[in-house]
Amino acid sequence: MAARRMVIIGGDAAGMSAASQARRLSSRGDLEILAFERGHFTSYSACGIPYWVGGEVDGPGALVARTPDTHRGRGIDVRLRTEAIEIDPAGQRVLVRDLDPRGDGERWYGYDDLVIATGARPRRPSMPGIDAPGVHGVQTLDDGRALLDTLEGTRVERAVVVGAGYIGVEMAEALIRRGCRVTVLERGEQPMATLDPDMGRLVREAMTGMGIDAVTGAEVTEVMTGEDGRVRGVATKVSEYPAELVVLGLGVVPETVLAREAGLPLGESGGLLTDLAMRVRGHEHIWAGGDCVEVLHQVSGRTRHIPLGTHANKQGQVIGTNVGGGYATFPGVVGTAVSKVCDLEIARTGLLEAEAAAVGLRFVTVTAESTSRAGYYPGTRPMTVKMLAERRTGRLLGAQIVGREGAGKRVDIAAVALTAGMTVDQVAALDLGYAPPFSPVWDPVQVAARKAVAAVRAAES
Structure with missing residues (x-):
């Protein structure tokens, strides 16, 4: 047979x-x-x-x-x-x-x-100059090799990253490390459309502090080229940005x-x-x-x-x-993702405000400021946690975290809670690990959960 x-x-x-x-x-x-x-x-x-x-x-x-x-x-x-x-x-x-x-x-x-x-495949908008030498998408190892060939074979002092999603901010960091002056152009209100705008604003402020020129509300209309056909800059509806390298970070x-x-x-x-x-x-x-x-x-x-x-x-x-003859299923996802730009950690899971509204959910939102470790312990860093909870039931709907070292992977607490269908009351009551080098007495995720519990009760009173 x-x-x-x-x-x-x-x-x-x-x-x-x-x-x-x-x-x-x-x-x-x-x-x-x-x-x-x-x-x-x-x-x-x-x-x-x-x-x-x-x-x-x-x-x-x-x-x-x-x-x-x-x-x-x-x-x-x-x-x-x-x-x-x-x-x-x-x-x-x-x-x-x-x-x-x-x-x-x-x-x-x-x-x-x-x-x-x-x-x-990377989004590659139809516009003049988009296929010029020096314009790169980043999806495969072949793409990475082509980008490095440009960096190593051409004098690149200025780079423009089009789009401020995960790939965009990660490539901005990579190009900063390569000694480039980097401009990130994002047509949205804030970078990181995978976050709510108020959390995206924290990312933009941090990028600016790192020396990255983060320009929002900037819709690119043309990749400008020189007499040799290579990239010389990027034009938006209101301005021009010189560059020897353009990286597309518009998602896939x-x-x-x-x-x-x-x-x-x-x-x-x-x-x-x-x-x-x-x-x-x-x-x-x-x-x-x-x-x-x-x-x-x-x-x-x-x-x-x-x-x-x-x-x-x-x-x-x-x-x-x-x-192969067995049986397995893939149950789905809760939308967890984590990234970083330089020392800033960015994470989200579950639904954003717009996503929750789009499926007809009624919810409350809270934002909590906390720290990565006990406040008195050396090296503690601030972080911001935003949480969405369903009105009446208190079911956790989503969480977003922006902060420095120790912030990003905390999103896994919320991811597990979402998968289990937990309420914010249950998240606040979780028995999480505590010691001053790792966390305050109340973990930042639980600080946000406690605020969410109060918001749910206030909304229904």
Whole structure:
């Protein structure tokens, strides 16, 4: 009896996690695994690219968890520089193009199970000069290498980062470390649209104090170029900013062109829709995971595109378990993310005010100022915690934290509480670890929870 064939499009977190898990559960004689990757690397940490660019970690090798040869040694046939260009669900086959001009050209491959793990692509707005040399998106290790080539091969004194989301602020730090004068242009009211504006304001103030020129309300209209065609600056509706390098930090969109052309179901953001087993809805033999899918947000009850490597690896494990003969599900997320710019730590989980209002929730908000350690202990730093709670029930809906050392990972307390459906009363009563070097007597998250308890009671009185 011929072995079943598992075909994977995309060789990073979700795809190769699925391949590795399926291989662990299946013998080589039972399951053939074939993975197509259009880039030069597999199983790498895209999240580490800003720290590679900034010189804090080595790359690209240090960012690769498992090389193609490692996967091949485990019985996974990895084909680099090969791009899937068409999916035929009815015929259960994929058309693949060899990107090497001396290669095999185009060829169809049949599958018993197909895994779509095509990831996401950086937003690249249509405007004059956007494709000029010196303009870089940051999504893959190849992107990181191209950006470093520009930094090392060109005299870059001034850099503009377009967009102040996670990638934008992380790349601003990386470029500061490289000795550049950095301007961050954000069309929104404040940086970090993943925070409420009042918390984003704290980020902008801190960035300004670090020497980063953070300009908000700035909509970019053109990338200006010189006579040589290279970048010389960025124009907004009201001003111009000179630069030898432009980094796009406008976020990403799901890479689902193939899926759309194949007629597979997509959500509002363009991400693939799956069931809890990560099977594409309505297609028994097609699975999808990683940055190309939408996931269930457990607090709002809606699907959203939340591209993170943590989700991708878990979803790949679920897919691999199911293809390998087991059973697993991915229950969804609560929207937890953490980042930093220089020594400022930024974290959020659950819903923002606008998100809670959009799903019809009635809520209260509180903001608490606290410290990372006991006030008298050396090295204590301030932090701000914002919390949302549902009126009447007191159910925790979301939390945001901005502060220095010791602030960011405190968001995990709120993430666990959200997953468990806890109220702010229950969060305030948690038995958390305490000692002066680690926390005040009341942890900052619990300080906010206590204020939220009082706000809920006041709102209902």
